[in-house]
Amino acid sequence: ENSGTQNVEFLHKFNLHKNSVASLAFDKTGSMLASGGFDTYIIIYDIVDGASLYKLLGHKDIVTQLQFNSFSYLKSDKSIDQEERIIQSKKSRRHTDMLISSSKDASIKVWDLESQFCAQSIMDTNLKINCFSIIANLLITGSEDENLRVYKCGIKQEVDQNGHSYLSYAEFIGQIAKNSGEKTVEISLSPDNKFILVTSAHGQLDVLKMNTEKDIYKKLLRAEKRMARKRTHSEMEEKDAEESKAVIKVKVDKEKIKERVVDGDFEVKYLFSNSHSLEIPTCKVRSTQVFPHKKSYMIISSLHSNDLLAYSLNIDAE
Template structure:
């Protein structure tokens, strides 16, 4: 395992593999069916703050699935040492059609963001736009087409991951302190199975352009990527904001932070609709939402993970 603090975790879209990043300067890829480490990625020069898998577009995933063995077949696992001595086109042990991802993004205190090719295990690109510690990454999980990064320099950079060089398409400025969290609209599988009305679909499509951020200035901000404008500022927290997400409906932002609360805010009216005070006994550092069930999970400095049922 790691030899220092684990700072971030990310599942592949299908849940088949897990990535972990650490202050030991390494990223480890784990086969979640066997709980074994199948590869260690190295290249950063300082603490790795965040990792995030970049999903394959749904159409591409389907196409790959038609041309690859079924998910029931066992994938070949290759250790980092054996891979180093094998041919350059050897299998990494991650079947992309099973994982639903072909790239991994990482952010570090060395001021860089790296994109890793899961087929080869090599760093495909190093992004050097930030001038300070990069603390967080957000990826639009519905199609993997957009990625955002931010940290101590307070600037949010947005990239088009469908271009070969991951072209920067926006710079979002407004936070007055370190940015700790980023989130695009959360993709929920159960939402895709219902038939939306025309107005609901239009609203959903517009929400795909949104990104939410939270920072040490105690604010949550909602941004339009197309215009690079801040659409709303939510000032309901009394301390650092550590986690944010945009609800799959596109109507709410859920946030948490060092005031130990979880808050649900209505985007349209900029009102705090629900507050869970003392959600944890210490700082709440992260939140995430289940992709198929109306369940929110939170984690904190009190060393607990808690599950919350959403109405």
């Protein structure tokens, strides 16, 4: 006899499903077992006593996954009065509060194990639900497409169209797009709940990180800094572009322009241009009188284009 099998003891045998079992789940105490089958049944067992307790009926196709879960009231939900909270908190539940199931009938169901009925049925897609996983207060489901659907878990009081109040346990909040366009096969979590592992058809594995509020704040802060740097860089480029396009305008005060008649031992050069060509004539000396001043006068005038034209009178007494 193999010594490795001496530590294993056979306890019970259950044969209540009509055909194959598709999913299994233990509660947190390890004493209660739930099984979901191809026959659409969910069966609850007592492992210690080796007895089946009851069946949960409601799904119309294969039950793909099961998980026990305890729900708490949402802190933001102020619609539930204090008396109702006290009543709910005093209720004694065996093992755990709720059981969540998914099925290829495109539905997710939340089962009340005390009353043995379906407390909520979520059917907001027509795609088969292959798997799901719960991380913190989020329920993440995988279907036949490239998206993961995310629900927020928590007890919240709602009112239907007829004005009747009821309790809601899961609310859809959004989708996560995978890199793969294939159907989701399995969703797993790392032990620290920081990473979500998603396997898809044809062997692709997506690794997603679960960000905390602190992580999200850091990401937003870094994004804001990047945007601020981009805005500053863009403003500087716009300023440089405006300066390069600017036309310098010189205002000439005609009252200050005076005609000068000069005699002396120097040359007077006049430069006139109404085009891009220049002519520089030379004047002969008519007198030996020395002009005592050393000044230059310049008038800057703008043509019809953006080019500038300068008329200058240079007086050199040397």
